[in-house]
Each structure stands twice: as structure tokens, then as C-alpha cells.
Amino acid sequence: MKMSRLFVQTLREFPSDAEVISHKLLVRAGYIRKLTMGVYNYLPLMWRVIRKVENIIREEMDRAGAQELLMPFVQPKELWEESGRWGAYGGELMRLKDRHGREMCLGPTHEEIITAIARDGLKSYKQLPVNLYQIQSKFRDERRPRFGLLRGREFIMKDAYSFGTSQEELEKEYKNMWEAYTRIFKRCGLDTKAVQSDSGAIGGSVSHEFMVITDQDSGENDVFYCECDYAANSNHAESKLPDAKITGDWQEPxxxxxxxxxxxxxxxxxxxxxxxxxxxxxxxxxxxxxxxxxxxxxxxxxxxxxxxxxxxxxxxxxxxxxxxxxxxxxxxxxxxxxxxxxxxxxxxxxxxxxxxxxxxxxxxxxxxxxxxxxxxxxxxxxxxxxxxxxxxxDIRLAEAGDFCPVCGKPLKVTRGIEVGNIFQLGTKYSKPMNAVYLDQNGKTQPYIMGCYGIGVTRTAAAAVEAHHDDHGIIWPLAIAPYHAVVIPVSTKDELQMKVANDIYQTLLKHGVEAVIDDRDERAGVKFKDADLIGFPYRITVGKTIADGLVEFKARNSEELSNIKPENACEIVVTAVNNLK
RNA sequence: CGGGAUGUAGCGCAGCUUGGUAGCGCACUUCGCUUGGGACGAAGGGGUCGCACGUUCGAAUCGUGUCAUCCCGACCA
Known part of the structure; x- marks a missing residue:
């Protein structure tokens, strides 16, 4: 892609209405624009990032044996009445009426639809277990959307639902998804911690959240964790208390x-x-x-x-x-x-x-x-x-310094961004919706269900929270919109342009997603934009080309090296190939 | 849903107190000049001042209402 053609408008200043760094940077670097409260346009750069995250998810979900489908964004009230959530789900459920006055809602999640699909198709224990997933927009009419993509009203989510015949089967799939999630987030360049959590409105018993731990204050959840494996969301964290004076000095009431x-x-x-x-x-x-x-x-x-x-x-x-x-x-x-x-x-x-x-x-x-x-x-x-x-x-909020319920060492607290969750639902939806199959004895049984979500757009934003510096975004290579940028310092210098073009073509030929900054701009502008947008690799063709050298720099390092063009290409090609 | 603030060009802002035909920086167009970390000069294009009603000869400016956005809280993937 030529930079002169790329649809991106970087801003010199941060938007005034953004609070957290991912929001500020994604707007300033030209990835997103707000359409209305909590709803964003994903501009071409952002969409490339989103598709990369989605594809990693697809690969790992498919590898884990799940099957992709796509459910409607608009859903009829009737199914929500079956599950009892038309009444139970609060104002976050965006309700609307069609021209006939029928009540509908925008899908905030898809348990009802998937359960209806399953009960139509899965009649026998012989067909189970099954795990179905989709990647789709969701809408939750949040009281107060904020933090840009971290908490929008419309967002893209991968949601998977498993159907099985027993608790054992559910636990096996739960573990399977846990492992898939661990691989997904690792491939996205994110360190996550799986923490116990409350299952909230979705219901069910056991659940874990996958949290990106950042040094930023932008995480919305307090996570309590211990040097042993224990980790839990604040709404679920248990703790043992330090000794305290709990007997008063009065002798009589x-x-x-x-x-x-x-x-x-x-x-x-x-x-x-x-x-x-x-x-x-x-x-x-x-x-x-x-x-x-x-x-x-x-x-x-x-x-x-x-x-x-x-x-x-x-x-x-x-x-x-x-x-x-x-x-x-x-x-x-x-x-x-x-x-x-x-x-x-x-x-x-x-x-x-x-x-x-x-x-x-x-x-x-x-x-x-x-x-x-x-x-x-x-x-x-x-x-x-x-x-x-x-x-x-136990109805108390844990505090840092309380002791771990598992090993007894002091708990620590940190902020985390929830990017994924896994729930053991059991029969919470299958029972009320009469979603049943016939077992070996010809008896009807409700499916034992699980559900597994990943916030796609939130994951992308969390990656920015976790990877940036004063100059801009530092994308992990796997989810960067482009892998590399080639910068000819002077577009009027024929030799520089020729070498830059050769490098660019070589990269493309080897499967590298590259951008050449062919704009007639001063070098400083190109460098600033490259840093802000966050291309993982930068190859600059400048005066040193007289000696046959170009400057090579990785976005995540301060190190500059002057090397031969073919060596620069080789480093990038190798890194990109290693992603697969 | 409670508390606070703000709405003026794509972005960031001034002007409002004391009403008089709307301004600055960035971005955009053209020309010149410059070319390794957001240069410089000149000339341009772009705004029903959130919206409605009112006061007034005259409203971005004053009043009332309304809508929207942002922040804090409560709630949530």
C-alpha cells in the first residue's frame, strides 16, 4: 500500500474527549472515529487489526473443534421471553419495534438464538457434544459507555456455545476453551491471567475471566491474585483476614x-x-x-x-x-x-x-x-x-494484604481489562427453553451448556493499552495493520525511491504486508506518523544508500542499525513467516 | 439513573462578562522555498456559533426550554 493512498488521517493533537490511552491513540492515529455515543467507525487500519484478531480466533477455535456460524443481529422478543430474560435483562437490552409493532431487540449476546438452533437440530445424544461460535457485532445500551473501544455500546465479539450431555463433558470443553483462549491471547501478543469471577446476568456457576494485566489505570476490574495460582475478580475474590482486635473492652452490655x-x-x-x-x-x-x-x-x-x-x-x-x-x-x-x-x-x-x-x-x-x-x-x-x-x-470485598484463601500468602491487587470469559452454564437456558435431546434410554434431557466469549474490539484496544509509548502504538506483529513501512527520506531522490521501491516489492513478494511512504513530506512527518500508527518494522532509505545501506528499526526497540537492503528484508520476512 | 462540565470549521481552541455582519493554530487547496524527527512564506476554500422559542432595531454573546457530548459515581463484556 502506498502511504499516499492509504485512508488515514493522523491528528497532531489528542482528541479532547478521550480519557484512556488506547482511545486517544486510536483516534489520533486514524484508526477509529466516533459515530455516536459508544459507537465507532472502524476505519481501514482498524479493520485490518480487527480482522487479524478475528482470524487468530478463528484458527484457534477451529483447531479446538468448534464450528463457525452467523446469527442475526436483530432478535425477536419471543425467544427472550422463553428464557425469561426479556424481563430480567435491564436497560442494556436495546429494544425496538418493527413496522408491524412486533417487539425485537438488538443482540447483546446470543444464548437464546443458539439454544433455539440447537434444539431444532440436535435431537440425539449421538450428535453431541457440539461447540458453535460466531464473530459478530453486539449491542448493549450501556448507561455510560466510555474508554473508547474498551467499553462501547456496539462492539465485535466472538461468542461460542457448547452443548453436551454431562457435567464431565462440559468441564472437558471448558478446559478445551481455556486452552484455546490461552493460545489466542498469546498469539495476539497479550499476557492474560484467568481469574475466577461472578457469572452475572448470563448465569451459571463456574466462570473465569481472561484479564489483560496492564500498568495502566484503564483496567476496569480489580483483580486479586497470589503468587500461587489463585486469581479472582473483585466480585468473587475470597480472602482470609489478618488478625485484628474483635473483642470490645466492655464487660456488660x-x-x-x-x-x-x-x-x-x-x-x-x-x-x-x-x-x-x-x-x-x-x-x-x-x-x-x-x-x-x-x-x-x-x-x-x-x-x-x-x-x-x-x-x-x-x-x-x-x-x-x-x-x-x-x-x-x-x-x-x-x-x-x-x-x-x-x-x-x-x-x-x-x-x-x-x-x-x-x-x-x-x-x-x-x-x-x-x-x-x-x-x-x-x-x-x-x-x-x-x-x-x-x-x-462471605459478602465482603477483599483487600490487598488479606491472605490468599488457597495458600495463605498475602494477596495483591491490580487492574485488569477483561478480554474474554468462559462460563459453565449448565441447564440455565436449555431447561426453560425446553432444549432437549434423547439419551441412550430414549429419555429427554436438557443440554448441558457452556458459553465462551472474547471481545474482539476490546482485545485490539487492550493491545494498545499494553503496548504503546509516548510516540504512539507499538503493535504486536501478529495484529498490526501492516507489518512494515518503507520510508524514502526524499521522494525526489531517484536512487532513494528506486531502492525503496525495490525493498517494498521484495517484501510484498514474500508475503509481508508493507506500506511505502511515497508522500512528498519531510522525513520528520513520516517518522512521526510511522511511530504513531505503530508499524512494527521501519526501513528508511536515506543518504546512506550511497554506501549501499538502509536504516532498520523495530518499533519496540530503540536500536537503529544501518544494514544492506536485502538484510533488512530478510529480518522482516523471517519475523512474518514465524507468525505462522 | 444521581452529581459536575461543555457544545463556535475535520481536529484543538479563543470570542460571551460589557449584544453591532465570526476568529486563531493544525489539517485541506495553489505557488514558492525546504527535505533525517510534526519547517517557512504568500494566497485561498470551508462554519444556519447544538436546536427551539423569547428579549432586542440588532443575539455566538442575554433569558427560558430542549437535545447532544464528556467527566465522577452507580451498573456492566
Whole structure:
């Protein structure tokens, strides 16, 4: 490709609306342009990158025995009602009506469609297991898209779905996909870590996320990990706590005045005690039902864990108004800061559930609210002064410095970008959608399903997050839009142009995707653009051609070398051939 | 969905306080000059100042409303 013909407009300045580096660089280097909120045009350079990522995925998925198909982007409401997700999926589901008034949605994911395809075609255990995948655009009407391609509303995703007859078969395919994913991301030049995670709205039990660990702050997920193999998303990470003082100094229970202590900080200061002897009570609304969460006051509730503990799908903290109302209908006059679990029966037509974090179980002589304004109960004990809730489980957010649940060493935390996930779905979709096959005994059984996603566009953006410098993008060779750029310093110098053209033609002949910068620009402009766009190799033909030498530089190295043109070609050709 | 900010040329911005026929840098076109890290000079093209209504002789500027975008939070691949 001639640079003079290449459809790319580099900008001298960063776009003002971009926050993270991948967004800034992809816009500035001419890869993407925003069409509307969270929706981007993939310009020619970007599309080449995307296709490379897709092809790596295709090769590895096919190698792993999966089969590609393509499902529609627009989906009918009926299938979503079968799975129960028309109601359960929130505002992210982009709903629309056709001219006949039929309700449809833009596919945010394709479990419903694939399950319908499977139940039409897979009638016998003899046909199983099967793994089907597609690479396609998805649309999720995010409340707040951001970070450019890392979190758009429309994005390209590879989604695969496996159908089998047993948990064992599912686990085998799960491992198969795990290995395929490991190969895919490695080939894309990304270091990933597989972490345990919550399975969220998609449902199911076991799931892992593949995270790109970057030094950037742009990762959206906190990942807790240990020097042993343990790694988990913050919404799933377990931890053992360091020793702490969990027994208060009071000998007997007593109610004491604690005026205006609306926060734990105010309470610890007022009583001059550590937060570790206080039981904190938080009010949440899970699917409209009130839930009290009890936790040691120095710790934070992990909302996803709490939501899962009561089997909900949506969670938020209660408003001050709701809390007051809840107090009133249960006969208390209290407010935030003085809440306790005792005596709260029902609210809004729901029985009030109480969930305690494990941290509170062994506490003694502790401080707790009793739903009375400006006082707290101190020296309280479970079973004597306050009932220990029936549900005692892990609902806390892990913290760096907590200990690994597997090996006991201190956990570390880092930011990660989720580029892939794998779920063991089980029968979550096959059962409600009556997607069944006949087993050896002629009995109908629901498929045991798994699903496996990779964010294609996000992977490309994550590669930029992981590989860039002050001058621009440093693409891994395997997903770079072009492998090399040939730069004649002066297009008016006949010898330089001739040699540059020869090099360019040689590269093309050997299967290298090359660009020749034939623009009548100053050298500085060409170098700046080459660095910004991120061509992995650069061959510059300048004055040294008089001595038969060209300058060779790899984008990921500072090293410059003056070598013969044929040697420069050979290095690039060899590197490109090694990709295969 | 809560809080904050911003909408003026493809990109980055000034002008608004104090209303008077819209400007700068980059990019783009032409000519000259220059040619190893985003040169220089000259001459050009390009904008219903987000939109609507209002105030006014006159609105980018003042008022009301509305839409959009961005940031923080909550939520999520």
C-alpha cells in the first residue's frame, strides 16, 4: 500500500474527549472515529487489526473443534421471553419495534438464538457434544459507555456455545476453551491471567475471566491474585483476614449515648475504639426487597456477593428516605448510622432478610446499632443481646494484604481489562427453553451448556493499552495493520525511491504486508506518523544508500542499525513467516 | 439513573462578562522555498456559533426550554 493512498488521517493533537490511552491513540492515529455515543467507525487500519484478531480466533477455535456460524443481529422478543430474560435483562437490552409493532431487540449476546438452533437440530445424544461460535457485532445500551473501544455500546465479539450431555463433558470443553483462549491471547501478543469471577446476568456457576494485566489505570476490574495460582475478580475474590482486635473492652452490655455519629469514622472517634469491634448494618434493596447486610465496620460489602447470597439480580443501597420509612413501619424512630438488625420485620410488602458477613461471627462485646437515634449498644454478644442471622456467608470485598484463601500468602491487587470469559452454564437456558435431546434410554434431557466469549474490539484496544509509548502504538506483529513501512527520506531522490521501491516489492513478494511512504513530506512527518500508527518494522532509505545501506528499526526497540537492503528484508520476512 | 462540565470549521481552541455582519493554530487547496524527527512564506476554500422559542432595531454573546457530548459515581463484556 502506498502511504499516499492509504485512508488515514493522523491528528497532531489528542482528541479532547478521550480519557484512556488506547482511545486517544486510536483516534489520533486514524484508526477509529466516533459515530455516536459508544459507537465507532472502524476505519481501514482498524479493520485490518480487527480482522487479524478475528482470524487468530478463528484458527484457534477451529483447531479446538468448534464450528463457525452467523446469527442475526436483530432478535425477536419471543425467544427472550422463553428464557425469561426479556424481563430480567435491564436497560442494556436495546429494544425496538418493527413496522408491524412486533417487539425485537438488538443482540447483546446470543444464548437464546443458539439454544433455539440447537434444539431444532440436535435431537440425539449421538450428535453431541457440539461447540458453535460466531464473530459478530453486539449491542448493549450501556448507561455510560466510555474508554473508547474498551467499553462501547456496539462492539465485535466472538461468542461460542457448547452443548453436551454431562457435567464431565462440559468441564472437558471448558478446559478445551481455556486452552484455546490461552493460545489466542498469546498469539495476539497479550499476557492474560484467568481469574475466577461472578457469572452475572448470563448465569451459571463456574466462570473465569481472561484479564489483560496492564500498568495502566484503564483496567476496569480489580483483580486479586497470589503468587500461587489463585486469581479472582473483585466480585468473587475470597480472602482470609489478618488478625485484628474483635473483642470490645466492655464487660456488660449497655446502651450508651453516641450523638450524631452517622458514620463509622465518627463513631470510632467518639468512642475511641477501632472499627473492628463494631458491627455495621447496611440497608440494600435487592429486586425491590429490603436486605440488611451486617459486616465488621472496617470492611466493605461486595454488592455482587450480597446479591448472590439472597439470589437476586439487581442491587442498590437504600435511600435515606427508604430507611426512615422502614424504621417507621417497624415502630422505630431512627436514621442512618444507628441501624441494627433487631426488630426489623418487614418493609414494602417484603420480609426483611438479614445477611451477615463471616467477619462478624467471632466478634465479642461488640458495638451495634439498635434502631434508636443517637445511641448504640456496646458490649453486645451474639445469642445474648442480638441474634446471629441465619445467613452467615462471605459478602465482603477483599483487600490487598488479606491472605490468599488457597495458600495463605498475602494477596495483591491490580487492574485488569477483561478480554474474554468462559462460563459453565449448565441447564440455565436449555431447561426453560425446553432444549432437549434423547439419551441412550430414549429419555429427554436438557443440554448441558457452556458459553465462551472474547471481545474482539476490546482485545485490539487492550493491545494498545499494553503496548504503546509516548510516540504512539507499538503493535504486536501478529495484529498490526501492516507489518512494515518503507520510508524514502526524499521522494525526489531517484536512487532513494528506486531502492525503496525495490525493498517494498521484495517484501510484498514474500508475503509481508508493507506500506511505502511515497508522500512528498519531510522525513520528520513520516517518522512521526510511522511511530504513531505503530508499524512494527521501519526501513528508511536515506543518504546512506550511497554506501549501499538502509536504516532498520523495530518499533519496540530503540536500536537503529544501518544494514544492506536485502538484510533488512530478510529480518522482516523471517519475523512474518514465524507468525505462522 | 444521581452529581459536575461543555457544545463556535475535520481536529484543538479563543470570542460571551460589557449584544453591532465570526476568529486563531493544525489539517485541506495553489505557488514558492525546504527535505533525517510534526519547517517557512504568500494566497485561498470551508462554519444556519447544538436546536427551539423569547428579549432586542440588532443575539455566538442575554433569558427560558430542549437535545447532544464528556467527566465522577452507580451498573456492566
Amino acid at each position: 449497655q446502651i450508651i449515648d453516641t450523638p450524631n455519629t452517622h458514620s463509622i469514622d465518627e463513631l470510632t472517634e467518639f468512642l475511641n475504639i477501632p472499627a473492628t469491634v463494631i458491627v455495621k448494618t447496611l440497608v440494600y434493596i435487592v429486586d425491590k426487597a429490603p436486605v440488611l447486610a451486617l459486616i465488621r465496620a472496617d470492611r466493605t460489602v461486595e454488592e455482587t456477593k450480597l446479591m448472590n447470597a439472597v439470589g437476586g439480580t439487581d442491587i442498590r443501597i437504600a435511600t435515606a428516605g427508604e430507611i426512615e420509612e422502614m424504621m417507621a413501619v417497624n415502630g422505630f424512630d431512627s436514621e442512618k448510622g444507628f441501624i441494627g438488625p433487631q426488630g426489623l420485620k418487614e418493609y414494602n410488602g417484603f420480609k426483611i432478610k438479614v445477611v451477615a458477613d463471616e467477619t462478624v461471627k467471632d466478634m465479642k462485646n461488640f458495638v451495634i446499632g439498635i434502631n434508636k437515634k443517637d445511641v448504640h449498644l456496646v458490649g453486645a454478644n451474639w445469642g445474648v443481646d442480638v441474634d446471629l442471622p441465619e445467613t452467615v456467608t
